[in-house]
Amino acid sequence: MSHDLPKVLRPSNVTGCLDDAEERVNLRDVLDLDPRVGQEIRGLRKARDTTIAELGKATGLSKGYLSQIERGISSPSVKALHSISRALGVTISWFFPPETDDHEELRDIVVRAHARRTLSFESGITDELLSPNLDKTIELLRCTFPAGSESGTEPYNHRGEEAGIVISGQLDLWVDEKHLRLKEGDSFAFSSERPHRYANLTDRDTVVIWAISPPTY
Numbered sequence: 295m296s297h298d299l300p301k302v303l304r305p306s307n308v309t310g311c312l313d314d315a316e317e318r319v320n321l322r323d324v325l326d327l328d329p330r331v332g333q334e335i336r337g338l339r340k341a342r343d344t345t346i347a348e349l350g351k352a353t354g355l356s357k358g359y360l361s362q363i364e365r366g367i368s369s370p371s372v373k374a375l376h377s378i379s380r381a382l383g384v385t386i387s388w389f390f391p392p393e394t395d396d397h398e399e400l401r402d403i404v405v406r407a408h409a410r411r412t413l414s415f416e417s418g419i420t421d422e423l424l425s426p427n428l429d430k431t432i433e434l435l436r437c438t439f440p441a442g443s444e445s446g447t448e449p450y451n452h453r454g455e456e457a458g459i460v461i462s463g464q465l466d467l468w469v470d471e472k473h474l475r476l477k478e479g480d481s482f483a484f485s486s487e488r489p490h491r492y493a494n495l496t497d498r499d500t501v502v503i504w505a506i507s508p509p510t511y
Contacts, residue, residue: 330401331375331389336364337428338382341509352381384413402426410436418443424503433509439465439500444493451490456506457483463500467492 339349346364350357355374362368363378370378379386394406403426410422424434449468459481467474467482469490476482484490486506494500 331370332364332366333429334389334427335360335370335378335382337509338384338388339364341428341433342382343510344382349378349381353377387411388413402429425509428509430509432505432507435504435506436461437502437504439463439492439494439502441494441497441499445491447491449489449491451488452486452510454486454507454510455483456486456504457481458502458504461501461503463494463498464496465492465500465502466495 339346344352346357346360349355350360353360353374355377359368359374360378363370363374375386375389379388388411394401394409405424405426410424412420412422414420418440420438422436422438424436425432460476460478462478464478465476467476467490469484469488474482
């Protein structure tokens with residue numbers, strides 16, 4: 295398989311995320327931005343395999359302004375942050391995870407259970423980011439698949455590797471033309487360059503801890 299394959303959004307993300315998460319953002323937080331927001335934007339942009347020029351075109355913001363935001367030299371306006379979050383496929387709340395009592399240096403090491411960043415998609419699938427950020431070479435997700443949800447009827451592939459374990463429920467996974475039925479406690483790993491898709495064909499939720507490298511959140 296060619297290494298020229300693109301990094302793509304997982305199909306659960308393609309349909310877009312729900313907007314209600316933005317309602318949990320306190321406007322005061324938006325107006326008093328943490329300097330780390332620029333780092334978060336850069337990490338998410340790279341995970342999306344998007345250049346500053348491409349992000350500028352999608353948002354209508356200049357490359358210079360975006361570069362200054364990512365380096366912490368400038369703070370984005372509320373309007374700019376909204377445009378950036380939309381272009382990168384998240385809600386504004388992505389940039390404002392719940393506060394914790396941890397010291398600043400621990401924020402790049404640990405994620406407290408109550409402080410996970412969460413995105414809910416129109417497909418019904420919910421992803422919780424277990425990794426502190428997207429600046430590393432791997433991301434860890436807790437994915438909840440409601441009854442009947444799926445990645446789509448067509449397989450997809452992209453650069454990287456992925457692995458996971460079914461925490462509860464059942465996940466049907468197709469890799470190449472092989473159909474695997476995974477139950478609670480079963481784990482998996484495969485090259486993302488192999489065509490694959492997945493579905494929850496049961497009448498109950500399925501929860502999977504999913505590791506992906508490089509990050510594609």
